[in-house]
Structure formats: C-alpha cells, structure tokens
Amino acid sequence: MLLIRCPYCEAERPEVEFAYAGEAHIARPADPSVLSDDEWRDFLFIRTNPRGRHFERWRHMHGCGRFFNAVRDTVTDKFSMTYKAGAPRPSDEEIALASSAADSAASVKDARP
Amino acid sequence: MSNFRIAGKGRVNRSRQLRFTFDGVDYNGFEGDTLASALLANGVHLVGRSFKYHRPRGILTAGSEEPNALVGSNRGNGRFEPNTRATVLEVFEGLKTESQNRWPSLTRDIGAVNDALYMLFSAGFYYKTFMWPKSFWDKVYEPVIRNAAGLGKAPTAPDPDTYASRFAHCDVLVVGGGAAGLAAALEAGRSGASVILCDEQSELGGSLLSEPSAEINGQLAWDWLEDTNAALAAMPNVTVLPRTTAIGYYHQNFVGLCQRLTDHLRIVPDGAPRERMWKVRAKQVVLAQGAIEKPLVFAGNDRPGVMLAGAARTYLNRYGVKVGNRVVAVTSHDSAWHAAFDLAKAGVEVAAIVDVRGTVPTQLVAAADALRIRTLIGWTVTGTKGRLRVSSVRVNPVGAGGKVGGAETIACDALLMSGGWTPSIHLFSHTQGSLTWNEDGQMFLPGRGKEECRLAGAGKGRFSLKAAFEDGAAAGAAAAADAGSGAGFGAEPASYHVEGELSFTGVTGRELPTDLDPGHAKAFVDFQNDVMAKDIRLAVREGFKSIEHIKRYTTNGMATDQGKTSNINGLAVASDALKRPIPAVGLTTFRPPYTPTSFGTFAGYNKGALFEVTRKTPIDGWAEENGAVFEPVSLWRRAWYFPQVGEDMHAAVARECKAVRSSLGIFDASTLGKIEIVGPDAAEFMNRMYTNAWTKLAPGRCRYGLLLGEDGFIRDDGVIGRLAQDRFHVTTTTGGAARVLGMMEDYIQTEWPDLKVWLTSTTEQWSVIALQGPNARKLIEPFVEGIDLSEGAFPHMAVATGKICGVPTRLFRVSFTGELGFEINVPARYGRAVWEKLFEAGQRFGITPYGTETMHVLRAEKGYIIVGQDTDGTLTPDDAGLSWAVGKTKPDFVGKRSLSRPDMLAANRKQLVGLLTSDPKTVLEEGAQIVLDPNQPVPMDMVGHVTSSYWSAELGRSIAFAVIQGGRSLQGKTVHVPMPDKVHSATIAGMVFVDPENKRLSA
C-alpha cells in the first residue's frame, strides 16, 4: 500500500484514504461548443498512458476531500511529488529535486560495505 | 510398527507423546514434531500422489518449500484444510490427516495409469491434446482431467474459524529468525529501536535448529539460542512472532505477515482467531530468509525416499529421526556429505556418497574414509527403483569428455540429494529489486533495491554461520541507525566466533548425465506440477525462448509452491537447451504470497455481517417490527414489501399498489441521496452541472434535474428544490449520492474554483417520509404549521419549510407514484416519531406502508425511469425520452457538447419505450433480449432488451420498459422476446400507462 502525501493536509497518508482520478492537466475547454468533434473527442477520451512519468489526479477522499495532482512513475508506482490542483505542471528540475529527496536512502544497502 | 527415532537426538519433547492418524492409521509422535517428521519416525515416506501422473510421492524437504507432501488436515469441529504441507503441520493429540489425489487408496491408485500415458501429458498438453473436437471439452476432457489431476478436495462446509488483522508500525522489521535474523534483531533491539522479528517456524533458530554441534562464542548452538530467545524476550521494544510468515513485501516498506495462532493447538480457545494478518509499515526492513536446497535432476528423483540432504539432516538433528536404514547420498555440493556424516555417526548405514563433481574438498573424502563410507567421485545417478519407496539407485562413472560408463546398482531405502542452495530472494523480488546472476554460485543475488531494505546471511548468498551472524548484526545495527532510533547505541555491531563451521561449496546446472535415452528419463524439475527436464527441452524445441513463456507452456514453477525448489533447475535446463547463459534466459517474477495463505487471513474480520456495512434509516426498525421483507439497495437495506399473513410478494405488492392509488400509502424514502448546494453562485453552478435551466426557478419550487457525464450519457437524476435564491436541496438516486457529490466536488475544485458555492452531503441528516395517495393532504393538514397546503398555494412541485408534528420540516409536494403526494423531510432523529404519528392518524384512511417493489410498479405505471435500471450509462436524454429536461438555450452544461457528436444523433440509437405483451398475463424477464424476427437463424439480431417489467394491478395486465433500436419510430409494431419457455410477442407503446393527463397529481 502506497503512502501518499496530501499537499493540502501536508501529511503522508495510506493509499486507502485516496481515490485515483485520471490524468492531470486536462482542462475542460472554456467553451466546448467551439470545438470540432475531433477536438472534443480528444478531450473526452484521448490520454497519454505513458510508461514512466505520469501526471495524474488524486483525491484525498477519506481525508480533506481535496483533489490534487501527483507525478508518479507507472513502472515503479513511485510518487515523485504531489502538488495542489491548479498549480502548473512541475518542471523536470522540480521533479528531480523532489524525487531525489525521497530517493536518497532507497538503494539496497550492503550491511558490510 | 517400525521406529526410526534415534535416542538422544533432536528437540522434540519425548515426555509428551501424541497420537494422530494418517489415512485412518494411528501413529505416535512427540510434541515438537511436524507431520512429516512424525511419519518418517514411523517409517512412512509415501504420503501422496503427484498432480498429473499420480506417481507415488514422498517427503522432499523439511520446510515450507515442500512441493510433494501435501495432505488434508482435519483439526476437528469442521476445521478441515486441503493441501497442508506435512513439513510445516505441527502434530497434536487427535490430529487427523489424509493423503490426496488418490483413489481408491494411496498404495493402489487408479489414476497412476496417467504415468504410463505420460507422452500424452508432455509440455503444453493442455493446449495440444484437448483442442478438438470442440464438444469433447465439456463432456469428456474437462471432467476427466478434473477427476484425475488435482490437489486436495476443497472443504464443503463454511470455515468455522475467525481471523484477525492489525496494523503495526516499527523501526526495524526482521524477516527470518535464523542466525542472520537473530543477530539483526539483537543488534536493533539493543539500540532501542522498536523491532518486529518474524519467523515462519514454530521456534526461532532457522538452520541452527539442525546444527546442534556448532559453537557460537563458546556456547553450543542450542544453548546460545536459548540465551538469545531470553535476551529478545527481555527487551520490551522487541516483538517476536514465531509461526509468522512474511507473505508479501509491498511499496514503502509495507509488509504483510500471516501469523498462525491456533493450528497447532489440540483445543482451540473459544473465540481465538486462527490466524492474524499483520500489516506492518517498517522504517527499515532486514530480510534474512535463508536459502533453499535444490534437488538434482535425474531419472527417478521423485520416488518416495528420495529427499533433499539438508532435510534429512534436519530430520536427524532437530527431530531425532533417521530417514532410512541404508542411505545413499548423491550430490554436487558439500552439504550432502555433512548429512551423510551425521547419519553415519548416528548409526545409519551410508552405502555410498556419489558426487557428480570431478573433485571434492579433500577433507570431505578423508572424513568419509574415517567413517568407512564408500565415495564415488565423478559419478552420476541414472535411475532409481522401488514401487512405493526407493529400493536401489543406479550409478555410473563419468569418464573424460563426459562419457557415461557402465552402471552399478546400490541398494538403499533412502536417497539424499543436493544440488546446492538457492538464496530466498522472494520478498526482495516482490519490491521489484533487481537481481544479478552469480555464475560461480549458480544463483541469483539481490542487486539494486527499491525499498529501505537490507538482506543478510544465506538469503544473500553468505552461507557460513559466521558470515550470517556478522552480516545480520551489521544489518540490524545499520537499520536501527537509519530508522533514526538508537539514541547513542552507536557501538560496533557484535562480532561472532563460530566453531564447527561446515564447508559449503558446490553447484549444479542442468540434469545429470546419463547413459540412457534422456527422452524417456522421468527426471523431475517441478515435483508438484509434474514437469520433467524433457518437457522443458521440448518447449525449447517447439520454439519457446523466454522463460516466462516456457514456464506457462510447461507449467514449471506454477504450482502452489511457486517453484521454490524448481525455478533454478528449470532455468538451468532451459539455458542449456537454448545454448544461452542463464541471465539471458531470465528469471520469472516472484509474486506474493510467499507461501500459500488462507483466504480467511485476507478476509480478516470482513465476513458475515461485517463483510460490508448495512446502512439503515431511522425508520428501519419500524419496518422490521412490522414484518417488512428487505432488499439491499447499494449499501442500504430497504423495506421491499410488507406481506400480511398468507400473502406472497405478488399479493402484497398488488394490495400496496391499490392502497396508494385508492387512498393512502406511506413509504420510507430516507435513503434518497441529498446534497445541500449553497452560495451566491449556487444557481450558476446548477446551470453548469444539470441539463435543466435553473435561473428562473423560483424559491419554493422544485424541478426534475437530469445530470449527464461529460460524455453526454445520463448519470443521475432527482427532484431539486430551491429553498432560497442561494440554496438548493438536491436529491439523487439512492445509489448515486456519493458519486454525484464527488463529481460536483471535482468540477468546483478543479474546473470552476472561482464559483462561490459550497456542497454538503445531507443524506443522513434528513428522514424522508413519502405520503402518496388521494388522501395524503387530508392526513397531514392537521399536523402542519406554517405552510398553506391548498392547491393554489402549494401545488405539485412546491417546497416549503415549516413544522410537522411540532418538529421542523422541509415539505416537498412531489410524487413518484402519479398520485397526490408529499415527501416530508424531518431531521433524522424525529423520523420514526413522525412516521408513527402519521401512521396512527392515517388509520382512518387505511394508510398502508409500502416498500420498494410497490414504488417501482407505481412509478413504471407512470413512465418514470430509474437511472441505473432503465439506463445503463449509454443512454442520452433523448434516448431516454427526456429531451424536455434539457435546457437547449443554455450555452453549456456538463455533457452538452457530446450530445451533438455524430454517434449521438444516429437514427438507430437504442431508445427507451413502453412494451405491452400480447398475452397480458405474461411478465417478461428484465434483461430479456428483443428481436424483430423470431424466425431468423441464430445468432439472431438483437435490437434491444427489457429494462423494467411488472404486473400492474391497476391495469390488470403486465407492463414493461425496453430499450430498442429506433424504438420510438416503431410505435405499435410487434417485437419478439425469446424466453426459456417460449418466444413472447409484445407491442411497442408509450411509456405512460396510467393517468397520462396527470390529473391525479392534483386530485
């Protein structure tokens, strides 16, 4: 079970408190009526589905109830960082910084170096 | 009865003799025995038949990795478990056990004919043999295979046991209580860290339990063990969990432990759970799981009496049991030599040690000579004999260039084998930790990890005792330091001095060389799934190159033991056949659980009444006292109907319907989802969410609201009252409440954060009493204060706040029945009192409580849909005949853009229509398919299905709704509904069957 940091509660909580909510940074068009059928289709259904870094939405369902965004690796499931809804997509540098803090101790340890 | 106990050996309690049965025969054992050790002590090796070929099988190992010795265990009082490993089952007085997969008896088994037919069952036999003719599968192959192949019988009675679960947090979790794990726990414990130490066996010690003559820091192993147990017990920060298997290692150091609490007890204390699932979140983990010995692959290596050398040594040293009277050891590793030496010293005749290696350490040969044991260095084993127990072994010298010389036969009643040891890296592998191939040791070792985790001892390929102790101590100390505990302990980890260390060299690869046709050699790799070396070679010849594919094609490693003894051997054979090095062939992924785990442990407390919550309304108790039959609706239990004496459901519902239409019915609608929407932008928010227009809805009025997904399909509906300019009382379907609130929150939080509007779930704040029928107003008028109930002041679809029976109410003039009706919302705590008051006063109108079934019938008679029953997530408002509820002039609402996509405008979309059967007595099955031409060839063209279907007492006939392609344009046309008894015909009609002019709403 993953531990997920809620950026509103500013605390790590177990995965069972959260609900996944799809890919992040897909804003609803301000005026859908001006979109072509293909553009609307893309908004509705087309997702990146990457192997690796994924920007995605979660909701602290059984906590504060807030939706927020996360950067997670779909291969390792590891969260690099979470951030508030509405915040811009973090840069590579920000993600690297956040994940190195989380990663620093996570290599296998030889007890007798 | 033969006795294979050796006086003065072992840890079993000789003063506590126990009786148990195996296949109905009484045997004696001692406290501390496993079923395997106790059977071996009685000279019993044959304990089961193999899965596919029904070959006689014995006990291969002395641990949880056992692939062969699976038995049914009966612990009394309905406590039966199939496939229990005899090597971990602790014997107690009165235990009953039985062999599996044999008929009529273990020694005479009809299914053994499969062994002669083995060519049929070669690699991929599932795919090849049973493909055709197609009709044979259900009638012939499948039942025969089910009968002939298989493991134990599943129990037929419900599991009488309870299971517990708990969460735990600790600084350091140590998995494995052998030399490395004990040293780690000691070190972490002394630092002050909170420590959990778990071990799957009944007592701590691991290999030390089989190693009594080793000396640790000047103490004999078992004395050291006793002191260590005491030291750990004395540390309040250390929790020791024996009989506890770490079954899975998940993200962020979350480890599942299965603790077995009562399986070893003769009498289970009342209420004691059988097992407990620990869900441990550890800051640091130390894996000290040890290593598992590999079998050698040669013809006849599966015969009862052939077992791993290390296991034989454990049975001797730990249980005081000799596995035979005349043994032969065959090996490519030193460890079998030590087993043979221990047996010889205990007085067992060791006929020979056969070592397939060209050279072995000289001190081993010298020791063998001193014990007068014949040694055959550079020899191979090419076969065994003995129907139900090994009686001889066929051995051959291997000359220069690998040429196998003439055979010699050596009589024996037990054959020990060792192909080296495989570090248990399963849990590490669960974490997606990488593995590296160690060519010298022919083993995978842990590489880069993904978790806060260390490995120690044999589990990481450090096999000597001293290395295991020191590795464990260092890991424990470092783990405690990294966990941030251990205020100032900081000392160097303890060092260990070990005397009596055993040599530990040797490896094996592919199957042993033979002078016989290897194509006919029954040389087993996977004992539990009956996979032979030649099966793997066949798979390679047939083009399989990836170990993942070879595994699935041959089923190697796919049994309940997950290939603990077979994966590496299978890989070695595949690698040899493919002429590619092992790392290039790959290793299949280990998956949790580490060992088979009962469903009960996973279920824990979540069974029976606790499986999921049952939500009850404040009026539920009244319904129960008044004889309601209940039905589940999402998590709620709702009164379904209220049968009177002698009534079945049909009669009760007909009576309830009649009462509502003719006078007065009362219905508990409290489960309706309710959301309070408040704020200056509340109307704007409603406009954006719902299809309808809300701006002009006056306070004090209600409107039917329709909610779509962004894809344009109906998600929910409900009556929505506007209580004030900035306040809406939204109702949702019973099952949709949480989903609708979540969807609204999503839009408010992430799409329109600028809107000033707040949402609150009020479902459980209100009790809702629906009063429906021509006498509804007459009943409530005397009880209502502050609301003018006259038709002009309070018409259909009005809402007002006031008082009823002296308590505050939000009174809705609404109807889901087509009759004059009210839905009385009162604070939940008053629900039952108001209900009882109205019920009492309603007696003069013959007030009739009704349930959800009557509610369904009445609404269907009026053409009102139920979202989720008449819609299925693919219906648009137009499909459902609800275009009138769509505010077409609104610039936007959720789902609006999708309604003009080409697919949504197609003429042949399925549309909701009414359906009247030609025979008015026929009530169609909900879900029944609809065709236009009943005489067309199958498969027929199905144009829709029935969504709702009832008997209407009001009309004296059946009514139904259906979705049918282009249904509205087919009004009056006949369609056909094939049902099990016959094909019924029906006419497409409108959806309103009763009072289409809505006169009754305002009666």
Ligand SMILES: [Zn+2]
């Ligand atoms: Zn939160």
